[in-house]
Amino acid sequence: MNGDKLRSVSEKTINRLSLYRRLLENRFGKGHEHVFSHELAELACVTPAQVRRDLMCVDNSGSTSRGYSVQELVREITAVLDAPGGQRIALVGVGNLGRAILSYFSGRRPGIAITAAFDSDPSLAGRVINGCRCHPMSELSEVLRGSEIGAAIVAVPASAAQDIADRLVAAGVRGILNFAPVPLKVPEGVFLEHRDMTMSLETVAFFARRSLGDAE
């Protein structure tokens, strides 16, 4: 297909494509069969030029007068983002955050499902939470290999996070979404996203304060 273009798409563009798709899905059927770049831009809080740039990597052609067909656009973005048969994700660490994540993603996105959870707490082993089975850590490699899971969420305490990441990579995982407040080292070729809430909150606090100061 359009593999050449995809090879060089930036992370930021993929982020926005994910957002565009959801915004479009929400609107479809509500009298909006078509959408202009400036409308989608308004929804996503970006510029129209940004939207058009991002859409250059999907195999789509907008009409000059009607804009983009919402349905087609969703289909084309899905062709880029989703694995053909859907993608399975693992979760490691079924504590407060892990459970919130399980409940949130349960059945939310068609193309993505958290199908296996792991925790060192023996009382969790064998339990099914929001349709997802919890396994003991000893089964990590076996379950991951057996179910073609290529990506995982890390929600264990900071002290355990690097070790977990190493084991995930060893088991074939090539993408990690890390919520532990510590940067992880992964080999070349493994995609890593560090979502550090302390960082986010301290940054928001800083700019809020600066904004208040500016206003004085």
Added chain:
Amino acid sequence: MNGDKLRSVSEKTINRLSLYRRLLENRFGKGHEHVFSHELAELACVTPAQVRRDLMCVDNSGSTSRGYSVQELVREITAVLDAPGGQRIALVGVGNLGRAILSYFSGRRPGIAITAAFDSDPSLAGRVINGCRCHPMSELSEVLRGSEIGAAIVAVPASAAQDIADRLVAAGVRGILNFAPVPLKVPEGVFLEHRDMTMSLETVAFFARRSLGDAE
């Protein structure tokens, strides 16, 4: 102090300063009174030049031969990031995610505390969760005004998020950390951080798949 430099510091630099500080705090006392830029870079998974650039906005001078004094550096970063008397944050939406956040931040960072929570669910009103009092929505403006809260976390369903943001801004909030999966519109001068987990997870899944494809 060094207010001029701070006026122009980028969000990314503030993010990393927050991270540097935590990494330094973890190390201090464990035989590491001093640290070189390349050591801190290794911990933070960035380049040494990046570390030195970032530190240009704090009032610090590293020694050529010993590097930076860990204690001094933490103090200097704190002078930049933290409000002198500590900063109070509000949380709106005490559901699965909101509760996880409350438990996580409870007593975690000295300079930041979530001191008020709000939820429309009447059964939560008056309860104290992890040391934080839950208020009914009707008290939002009053409580925020009365306690000099300048920043807030939004963890309500997407359908309510924009309305909540408007009310927060009206009550004087100048920084919002948004976990609802919808972009929010805020006036100029209000700092907004959108932490969209669906976006993050779909992006990780995409690059994991691409990485697997590349390897074939």
Added chain:
DNA sequence: GAATATCTGTGAAAGCAATCACAGATAGTT
């Protein structure tokens, strides 16, 4: 005390990402 080694701080260069601005397309209007 000169030579060496290795650091920091930073101007300059390189690399990325967002925006501008316009050619070409398409429909509606007269």
Added chain:
DNA sequence: AACTATCTGTGATTGCTTTCACAGATATTC
């Protein structure tokens, strides 16, 4: 059918972020 208005797709440009590379600083060695 020519004119107007408004859209998309994209080369060129601008702006931001990171990295390079080196001057100047400081300790150590011989």
